Amino acid sequence: MHFRDSKRKVDYVLAYHYRKRLARPPPGPGSPERARRSASLALVSNGGTGKGCVEDGGQRGPPGGGVEAMALSPLDALEEEKRLQREEFERNLVEAGLEIEKDPENKSQGLSFVRIHAPWQVLSREAELLKIKMPTKKMYEITEEGGILKTLNEIWCKLTEPLQPQVPQQENTKMKNLSYPFSREKIYLYNIKDKDTFFDNATRSRIVREILKRTSTKARNSMGISTLIANNVYDAAYPLHDGHYEGQNDDMNERKLLYREWARYGAFYKFQPIQLISGKQLLHLGGYSFAYLSCKTALDILISAESAGCGRLGGICALVIPSKEMCDQRNAFTMCPLCDKFCDYWNLSSACATARASHLFDNPATVFFSIFMALWATMFLEQWKRLQMRLSYFWDLTGLEEEEEHPRPEYETKLLQKKLKNKTITTDNPNEDEKEKLTCSDRMPGYAANFGLILFMIMLTFSAVFGVIVYRITTAAALSFSTNETTRSNVRVTVTATAVIINLVVILILDEIYGAVAKWLTEIEIPKTEKTFEERLILKAFLLKFVNSYAPIFYVAFFKGRFVGRPGRYVYVFKGYRMEEARGCLMELCIQLSIIMLGKQLIQNNLFEIGIPKLKKLFRKLKDERTEPKEVDTNQAKDPQQWDLDYTLEPFTGLTPEYMEMIIQFGFVTLFVASFPLAPLFALLNNVIEVRLDAKKFVTELRRPDTVRAKDIGIWYDILSGIGKLSVIINAFVIAVTSDFIPRLMYQYAYSQNGTMHGFINHTLSYFNVSHLKAGTEPENSLFAQDVLFCRFKDYREPPWSPNQYEFSKQYWAVLSARLAFVILFQNLVMFLSFLVDWMIPDIPKDISQQIKKEKSVLVDFFLKEEHEKLKLIESFMARDKRKHKSGTKSRRSRAASFSQSTRSPKGSFTSFSSQHTVV
């Protein structure tokens, strides 16, 4: 954790593999000398004595390299080039004020670490530059709600005490330190007890990272550490973890605390220590992600209870009434055969079980539940906004401004290329050069490729879905030919199960592919900054993954069974294969949804997330063992430093996958909640596991991520609210089109003789004259072919004895009208209610907005006091000064006057400053 002097803290580590030209020891004066030098370097930094040495080494490096380059093999030349870049980079770091310590490169090849320490001067300078808000001496009280809210809050705290993580609290939770962007000149404002610990580890590493990012090497386009890592000059760059997460209580570090209270499965019932996660260990964005999960989990519990209650109750009520008729053996509805030739007529009462199950979800309660869920989505987003605001207040991120970002290295390279190209054409236009940027025409190919490929990918998804449909049809048909009785009776189950599993596998595979494609496509676009890169990547990845995940579900919900045709004029996919029929649409949708959602969550999130890193680690270990000689291991194993340990961990690659998971899950929960009321429950279970899983990953399996300041979750929120809006219309359609809600309502109030549901099944079935079946499609070995004159099928069509036989009947159109009217009503009602909810709940919680106002005024007062004291001092000095110089010359006096005017400026700048601040 420290340099060898055990004093200076290691804030950042760069790791690289080196290979020395040991095969050719004599060729130049370089290597032996260098070996000696690097040995000395190991103990030296620019803290005091080492500075000259490093510079010395750096200056001597290049000529040596230049001379030797002739004699080197290409591989060695590359190696040498890298070494030079490293040396130059480290020299620049030292110039920037950082202190570094290197391991001796005393083996032929191996892993070496550059450890970086940021001294106080550097930290304070950069903190000022980055406007990092630091706590000042001033504390102020957080006003609490009075009255009932307070007592309620206390009761809540008492009740949830066993659920609270055991994290050492600040002594006084009711006070908050006033924070103010760090300024060296106002150093007296801050509560600096010890210069070594004033900046916490996260801030220190962030500052070092910032320096690493902007330090350039000679090659003009290699700006910062990321380019160097991309060019393999360095292997990795990471801040260190706080210590081991295991072990006894001998020394408690934050990582261990996090592990104990957060990242174990054993802690699954506890709240998350958000403050600890975000403030210290992880980046804020990560904090947000976990806070989001928390928030969602809490609301999910509510919803699950609601949904279970609602679903069950409605289901039980609904079970009794309408399916009675269907399951009644006396009403023998002879249904038309489900496939040509091999299927027989069948009795509707045989599907009784399915119908019963289906009614569990398909009942009037579902409608209210859907409205409720749509409002829940809005409410959730509102609550999230408020929580986010609250967090950003407590993390001192309010008023954080977007900084101008450096262009990405890729963008700069491209720009350079363009400049060079332009120069070769028009050399006499130097003033235009500065404003050069990539225009639309430069990006056109990128955009075109994007558009084309995304379209292609979506087509691919659709064809995958279609493929599964064809699989289902053909397999069903093939299995129907089977002579085995059990096979034939289980056709439907077999086919559905296998098809869904195929679907799932396809989704999982395509998901991985799409992730890669989206990334590649965004690279092609050459976005200017890291932020736009991220945003575009997310949008693309989301679009692709969304289509991929939901396409089969959409098919089942809205299209399956709509293109069957009718007996006597079926729609055939290929010659002889009829389109599949839908039976209990909502039920099927429910199965589809549950399997895909569960499967995706279990396999992708959990298996992949645990398994793949483990595999990767194993693979790397094996590789390392193969390539590296044994001797190294013994050396390292003897004394494994924190940087060695951290190096073996996986690098942190961003939070996008975690967010994507959550968003897709949010989609499952909201989009089809009407058809699958258990989705929130599944989501809840998944989230409870997911939190600990991700936590474990972050704490134990990944290198410590760099801290990033963020005010909100950015584009993810837009996507979430987009899904929320989409869910309204989709739920409306699910209820209206997929479920039996509307036909049943219509029957009860319009067609029923006595206002009951009696006769509903009969009403939904149309008659078909068996003699109208096309030749060759009649059932072959029918048991009761002789008795059947008319068979029934589920549709509203004119009976055979009407003049327009088999046309859609009046009922069909009436029901359709009712369905569509319901969609309009539902959509507009819910949209209006959501709008109302959005409008009524303020985005910033009232106490927080008051708190922010208060903070401003406290800040102004605080400065007033501090500055006032200084001003007094100056004035007393001035007075003394005047008394003495009373006998000065005239020119002198004018000088003094001008000085007196300027010394008054502190007050002036303070005033403008304070007024400035209230504007912030």
Added chain:
Amino acid sequence: MHFRDSKRKVDYVLAYHYRKRLARPPPGPGSPERARRSASLALVSNGGTGKGCVEDGGQRGPPGGGVEAMALSPLDALEEEKRLQREEFERNLVEAGLEIEKDPENKSQGLSFVRIHAPWQVLSREAELLKIKMPTKKMYEITEEGGILKTLNEIWCKLTEPLQPQVPQQENTKMKNLSYPFSREKIYLYNIKDKDTFFDNATRSRIVREILKRTSTKARNSMGISTLIANNVYDAAYPLHDGHYEGQNDDMNERKLLYREWARYGAFYKFQPIQLISGKQLLHLGGYSFAYLSCKTALDILISAESAGCGRLGGICALVIPSKEMCDQRNAFTMCPLCDKFCDYWNLSSACATARASHLFDNPATVFFSIFMALWATMFLEQWKRLQMRLSYFWDLTGLEEEEEHPRPEYETKLLQKKLKNKTITTDNPNEDEKEKLTCSDRMPGYAANFGLILFMIMLTFSAVFGVIVYRITTAAALSFSTNETTRSNVRVTVTATAVIINLVVILILDEIYGAVAKWLTEIEIPKTEKTFEERLILKAFLLKFVNSYAPIFYVAFFKGRFVGRPGRYVYVFKGYRMEEARGCLMELCIQLSIIMLGKQLIQNNLFEIGIPKLKKLFRKLKDERTEPKEVDTNQAKDPQQWDLDYTLEPFTGLTPEYMEMIIQFGFVTLFVASFPLAPLFALLNNVIEVRLDAKKFVTELRRPDTVRAKDIGIWYDILSGIGKLSVIINAFVIAVTSDFIPRLMYQYAYSQNGTMHGFINHTLSYFNVSHLKAGTEPENSLFAQDVLFCRFKDYREPPWSPNQYEFSKQYWAVLSARLAFVILFQNLVMFLSFLVDWMIPDIPKDISQQIKKEKSVLVDFFLKEEHEKLKLIESFMARDKRKHKSGTKSRRSRAASFSQSTRSPKGSFTSFSSQHTVV
């Protein structure tokens, strides 16, 4: 325009009526002395010599009043009380640093003015307090777009040169002064040529207003001038206009300039000098309102052209085809009688002209036009947001923060009452007293009254609409009895015309009532601040006026003719009065809309706006002449000062009516554009007039309003965007339900034999067996009753020969489904497109956001330079100081060190300042 010394500018004027107790001259020593004193006051202010005198007067006042109070009549006591309050208030103003000048009160009663001048000290102090941004010495260039955009812009400027108002431009439009909140300590930053003109008139009057608002008098709850005016202590308080708006070019003032270039009808074709309006003469909110009108006008021109083109073209195409059949005399459709007993069967071809006219608007082009208009609404709102941002940038209003407002006097009074009440109950709870505020329960009666009354008002509107319907039905029936042939043939025209006019009158009357009711209701609610008061008032007024304006139109669009019943089973409103039938629904809607929109705009906006103020003025003049003796007039007429002239003008009462007009107009343009494509044209014409009318009102008829800073148009924007959203669904319904678009489409593609429209009319008419008419409802004096077996009526119903005769036919349900499907499709498509438009157009124009960034960096640089120079000076002084004091004592040295540390603070505060500023 100036005090009598012709130097000090009059920044604000208070006017009051006084009445002296001349009837009783001897009772005290007061009146003669006071008369003398006030005569002396007339020439005196606290500028130099007068201060003591005023205070003297003030101090002598109260005891005199107290003694005399016994002998006074109640009226005189009130008068005396007012006088005392005035004196106290004026004394407080003088204490606040303002300079005042009073007229001598040398008549028994009359009008007197208090003229207020704000000297430099007051102005600079208040400007600092109010953080008014003032231009600094620094200028910076506004970056322009390069390339094609620049040339396009230049061409545009050339083309529109005759349309540009001839306003003296700043010399260099490409440069902008860097503005910075005024600070006395940084006075050297600002470009102060003359202290008298540095603050312009608007700023000066705003500052005085601010002081007037917060100056209190003895009575604890009379805080500020508004309470005094409410209590009739003063009559009026207003800033002065810049001069006369008429007259020759001898002295050009801004008011005259505004009048010449903006407020004349003759200038109707010119652009508006927004900069001049907002910056100098009027408040920014007003500037926004005119900018809004400008923006809307520009876009309206586009739309009108589009709509005219679209409507006409489509209309002409449509005229030929489907109405041919209808107008063909050979296809004699014998229609069922339109009323019982007295109406005869009639031939459809007689309605040919109506049909033709109707097709002018009811054609497929309308659909695309509607989509286009919905997108236009979104686009308009986006463009408005951008323009608003641009304006607030040029007006230096970016980063303006909402200030905490004072509670309204009414709120404070109520609070005081509550406190007093509470104190009588619980006297031993002093610490609770401070946090006292009005709780929900205090406001409950107000809210309940609000809810109840608004509901009642809406009911009232509905019953008014229903009343007009009843009028229409009964009159139509009554006129049908008429024996006069011409009366009977013109029934429809007469009834429709009179009904619409009644509607219009009702709307106009209710509008006025609702305005008053909304205000009263909001008063009842006791909102805390002026801002919430405004917002709630606007919301309520909008809700009521919206319902009022649109209820009859909604009725015609969606309900008229839907409850007619069918021949043989008509729906009767009262005994014997059939519900009215709809004929050419869209056409009727169009007439209704055009009359209401035009009438409302013409009468309400123009007649009321011109007429009522004129009448008021006349009335006041008459009243004044009656009450005041002639002598005063001669005195005033001789030498009419600016304050006399301005006093005769109407007071400014806020912009709410102007905004309300615009919003309601926006509703007309967007909500029913499908049925009335000429609405934008009407709106355009109205706006062109409206701009000049309002301008004239502001420049010539109203007192100069107080300047108000505002970043945006506040709640109006929310209402606008709400209307935009509502318009989507309403237009969808108008097209689907009211127009014939869907049935025609359905016929062409589903029912037509040969894919043409031939037979469409026949298809939409149902058959009715004449013998099924109820006894007593047959036509009495029918010309062809013998020949008629079946009559036709417009509906989709089963023919008499079907088993379910007169039930809705299958076609009915099919068409209904299509209509509803269209609504869903239209709504979601347009919503999606709007969303896309909203997403693609950035809210802040790119050049402005760049400009703002640049301004920040320029500001920091500017300060850096200024502070650097000062720092140098200090350092040189320090060095000199050190050289001299080298031989000082030890204690002295430490003192100097502490000083050296503190003198470094300017740089420190600068640094933090600059860093602060970039955060802003």
